[in-house]
Amino acid sequence: xxxxxxxxKYLVTQMGNDKSxxxxxxxxxxxxYWYKQDSKKFLKIMFSYNNKELIINxxxxxRFSPKSPDKAxxxxxxxxxxxxxxxxxxxxxxxxxxxxxxxxGDGTRLSIL
Amino acid sequence: xxxxxxxxxxxxxxxxxxxxLGCNYSYGGTVNLFWYVQYPGQHLQLLLKYxxxxxxxxxxxxxxxxxxxxxxxxxxxxxxxxxxxxxxYFCAVKGNDYKLSFGAGTTVTVRA
Numbered sequence: 001x002x003x004x005x006x007x008x009k010y011l012v013t014q015m016g017n018d019k020s021x022x023x024x025x026x027x028x029x030x031x032x033y034w035y036k037q038d039s040k041k042f043l044k045i046m047f048s049y050n051n052k053e054l055i056i057n058x059x060x061x062x063r064f065s066p067k068s069p070d071k072a073x074x075x076x077x078x079x080x081x082x083x084x085x086x087x088x089x090x091x092x093x094x095x096x097x098x099x100x101x102x103x104x105g106d107g108t109r110l111s112i113l
Numbered sequence: 114x115x116x117x118x119x120x121x122x123x124x125x126x127x128x129x130x131x132x133x134l135g136c137n138y139s140y141g142g143t144v145n146l147f148w149y150v151q152y153p154g155q156h157l158q159l160l161l162k163y164x165x166x167x168x169x170x171x172x173x174x175x176x177x178x179x180x181x182x183x184x185x186x187x188x189x190x191x192x193x194x195x196x197x198x199x200x201x202y203f204c205a206v207k208g209n210d211y212k213l214s215f216g217a218g219t220t221v222t223v224r225a
Contacts, residue, residue: 043215104156
């Protein structure tokens with residue numbers, strides 16, 4: 001049973017396209033996150049939702065829009081993809097906004113041609 | 114906001130050698146500290162965490178870390194590494210702003 005699952009695992013697309021990455025967690029957690037890991041392995045928080053409400057919105061281009069239809073899902077939609085968007089995107093979840101550890105998905109490797 | 118620095122970018126060692134990875138953070142308030150490991154091609158997994166109490170915490174796979182408040186440090190150690198410990202190691206800090214800030218990561222390569 002996968003706790004945090006992301007789809008797709010790999011995404012190869014052309015500049016200018018619009019794409020979505022889906023994330024689901026079956027842990028009953030209240031809080032979910034999106035991280036971007038660049039080519040140097042640096043991990044940076046992008047967004048966080050707690051009970052479907054946005055609580056963290058880092059300096060991210062507004063081409064990136066998260067959507068949380070319910071607290072078990074947090075999807076990431078990206079418009080007008082650019083070369084610099086190539087990265088691995090990780091979804092994570094935690095019990096709540098407190099100090100419990102975050103559980104990560106397997107990542108989505110996005111490659112822009 | 115807090116920042117996290119990991120001293121070593123890449124560490125190469127032989128099996129059975131001891132490992133210590135440095136981590137320092139800058140944040141004046143109460144922090145919660147974590148070490149995560151990312152094996153090649155896999156997601157991040159929690160190795161250990163510190164919230165309060167005994168500053169020496171033990172995690173999975175024989176890892177431990179020591180929180181030294183006066184030095185703003187949370188170094189990771191393992192007395193004897195195995196080839197399977199080859200991975201990327203990330204130190205992370207959470208303050209009062211809900212955000213988990215990661216260090217840049219240390220690549221550990223263990224040679225058989």
